[in-house]
Amino acid sequence: MNKLSEIKIRIYAVEIMSHVKKSMTYKELSNELKMSAPVISRYIKGHVLPSLDRAQKIIEWFEVSYFRKMLQDEIQVKENGVIDVSFLTYDTVLQRVIAKQALNYFRNVEVTKVLTVETNGIPIALQIGNEFIVDVIIARKERQIGFEKYIEATYTLTPPTIKSLYIPKNALKKSDKVLVVDDLIRTGNTIKALVSLVNKSGATVSGIFTVIDVNQAMERLKKELNINVPMYSIVSK
Structure with a gap:
């Protein structure tokens, strides 16, 4: 992985937290991500980026526990199976x-x-x-x-x-x-x-x-x- 791709992944993890924060409190997000609320706050406010390893764990949580369910709810199957x-x-x-x-x-x-x-x-x-x-x-x-x-x-x-x-x-x-x-x-x-x-x-x-x-x-x-x-x-x- 090149440096640009790594930075994009780390920034994406912050974007995920910012998006989810709209529907969760810091405490709720802290419980979900298993990290302290002050650390999450620093990420969201742009003071620091998470490490690549932590970013990938945030993304994995988002995919499994949040995003996939949201996407499933959006998909509509019509009567004809379409x-x-x-x-x-x-x-x-x-x-x-x-x-x-x-x-x-x-x-x-x-x-x-x-x-x-x-x-x-x-x-x-x-x-x-x-x-x-x-x-x-x-x-x-x-x-x-x-x-x-x-x-x-x-x-x-x-x-x-x-x-x-x-x-x-x-x-x-x-x-x-x-x-x-x-x-x-x-x-x-x-x-x-x-x-x-x-x-x-x-x-x-x-x-x-x-x-x-x-x-x-x-x-x-x-x-x-x-x-x-x-x-x-x-x-x-």
């Missing part, structure tokens, strides 16, 4: 927190590009790209005017319909290490198509990230792809 994740497209604070989660989880992974598909996951992918300070490539569902050469990958929707994804041929270099990002994973077909685009470009998949994992789809994807890279979803539904 999962409504539209809130991910406009809640910029939530997008930023999710991006920080990705940065923290993949902190030891080399990432030079982020790849996503043109869905609700675009704002999150852009925030993640900003955290890693890398470009974001958006796979399109149709060829775009102005680009003559494309890399194409197909995938299957439910009910069975064959669709294609496209990226410009020069969007990825062979030296790129690509973090694949999507808002949710249900069948894994979209992510498999994104992985195929990376492979066809000659680049390397360095990780796979989704916000929501439906019916343990990520576990099935790990077996189907058979690639040794970190894969992470924040919540399961």
Whole structure:
């Protein structure tokens, strides 16, 4: 991990405490984090940053005990089984927190590009790209005017319909290490198509990230792809 990434994680831990402090007293937060209220106050007021080890413990508490429950409460499942994740497209604070989660989880992974598909996951992918300070490539569902050469990958929707994804041929270099990002994973077909685009470009998949994992789809994807890279979803539904 480089120095910049370490500092970002330590600052993020302070942002977490400042956010949670809006709904908790110092005493309550002290009990949750198992550290003294005066120390927490010094962090929140910007007098000092927590160590990397302490910052990671704060982030872990936030993920397990606070953030995941908050995110679960936001997710709505409609009568037809469709999962409504539209809130991910406009809640910029939530997008930023999710991006920080990705940065923290993949902190030891080399990432030079982020790849996503043109869905609700675009704002999150852009925030993640900003955290890693890398470009974001958006796979399109149709060829775009102005680009003559494309890399194409197909995938299957439910009910069975064959669709294609496209990226410009020069969007990825062979030296790129690509973090694949999507808002949710249900069948894994979209992510498999994104992985195929990376492979066809000659680049390397360095990780796979989704916000929501439906019916343990990520576990099935790990077996189907058979690639040794970190894969992470924040919540399961």
